Amino acid sequence: MTARTSVLADTACAGLSALVTGAGSGIGRAITLRLVELGARVTGLGRRAETLAETGSLAADRERYDYEVCDVRDTEAVVAAVGRTGARHGLGLLVNNAGGQFFAPATGISAGGWRAVIDLNLTAAFTVTMAAYPFLAEAGGSVVNISLSGVERGGMGMAHSVAARSGILGLTRTLALEWAKDGVRLNCVGPGTVLTSALSDEAGRHVHDNLVARGTPMRRATAPEEVAELVAFLAGPAGAMMTGQLIQIDGGAHLGPGLHMLPEAYA
Ligand SMILES: CCCCCCCCC/C=C/C(=O)SCCNC(=O)CCNC(=O)[C@H](O)C(C)(C)COP(=O)(O)OP(=O)(O)OC[C@H]1O[C@@H](n2cnc3c(N)ncnc32)[C@H](O)[C@@H]1OP(=O)(O)O
Ligand SMILES: NC(=O)C1=CN([C@@H]2O[C@H](COP(=O)(O)OP(=O)(O)OC[C@H]3O[C@@H](n4cnc5c(N)ncnc54)[C@H](OP(=O)(O)O)[C@@H]3O)[C@@H](O)[C@H]2O)C=CC1
Secondary structure (H helix, E strand, O other): OOOOOOOOOOOOOOOOEEEEEOOOOHHHHHHHHHHHHOOOEEEEEEOOHHHHHHHHHHOOOHHHEEEEEOOOOOHHHHHHHHHHHHHHHOOOEEEEOOOOOOOOOHHHOOHHHHHHHHHHHHHHHHHHHHHHHHHHHHHOOEEEEEOOOOOOOOOOOOHHHHHHHHHHHHHHHHHHHHOHHHOOEEEEEEEOOEOOHHHOOHHHHHHHHHHHHHHOOOOOOEOHHHHHHHHHHHHOHHHOOOOOOEEEEOOOOOOOOOHHHOHHHHO
16 A cells, blocks of 8 residues: 655745755655655755756756765765855755665675775765755754664664664764754654665565565555655754654564564575
8 A cells, every 4th residue: 555645735845955865766866856846945966967867857846956966975075065055055954865785694794895885874974964064054954864774773684784874873863962052953764665776686675575575564665755755844844843863664664573583685
């Protein structure tokens, strides 16, 4: 069953200026499209111009979307891209969505593999957030970090990613304390399995078959649009007293058997 996800008022994000990393596909694209639909203007950021442009072609109002081609692991490029965006439009919302990992038992993760996943999912989010801070403080804005469901319980085959996202949770809560004086809020959203194209390879199918079919009490995947609606809620006035939270949007997957019951998925 697909849920009816669009519940916010049409103007819920009117006047908001947002930066969404990984806006060219999957969850980041859904967040971008929904924010524009709700009245925001959005800069998408990613490494591929074609997919970022395609997101714009799907937007409800193309005038309220632009993009920056940038690798979030390139600190210099991030500082420049975020600086340009902030100077041009201001920044009331940052969504750190770009991320990912490969699935392997910890013994199958090389030093280079560890570094790649930590750099992408932890260090890059820190870099982008720090570059955005002056603009967020100016606007009294907020940050939503896209994390993982189950991040507090661990997940087999994801040692690097869970470690990175646990770091993000610690960073989120610490900055929620440090930046409250500026009116800046930070929250984490932890999706369960979302059937984006990122999960179309063999490992992804394995995760889907096990996590959705056997590990999700609600017995279905999370829709990207559901994640987008939650992000828009957190960014708008209804979320004004929410900071330092991890909200899991996973059909109860974090309560279910969990990845520890599914070792064969990563054998
Ligand atoms: C409880 C309820 C829960 C509920 C839990 C919720 C379900 C969670 C489902 C999550 C789903 C998602 O996140 S979906 C989104 C997924 N999307 C993605 O993951 C795509 C993005 N991922 C990637 O591009 C790659 O994984 C990543 C490593 C991050 C990219 O970095 P790079 O481009 O730098 O990668 P490369 O240069 O190719 O490789 C860097 C190093 O990583 C190693 N490496 C790369 N792939 C590897 C592999 N499959 N196995 C081993 N090692 C690998 C290489 O050998 C290199 O190591 P050396 O040779 O030693 O240098
Ligand atoms: N799908 C799922 O089941 C779940 C996903 N998540 C998380 O949600 C987020 C989005 O996932 P999803 O939409 O499925 O994945 P996708 O792979 O579709 O999206 C990831 C996006 O991030 C961008 N990106 C990746 N690396 C970089 C980089 N170095 N610099 C800039 N942009 C980058 C990619 O664009 P480009 O390659 O052009 O740079 C892409 O648009 C990720 O953090 C993921 O781990 C969490 C739980 C479940």
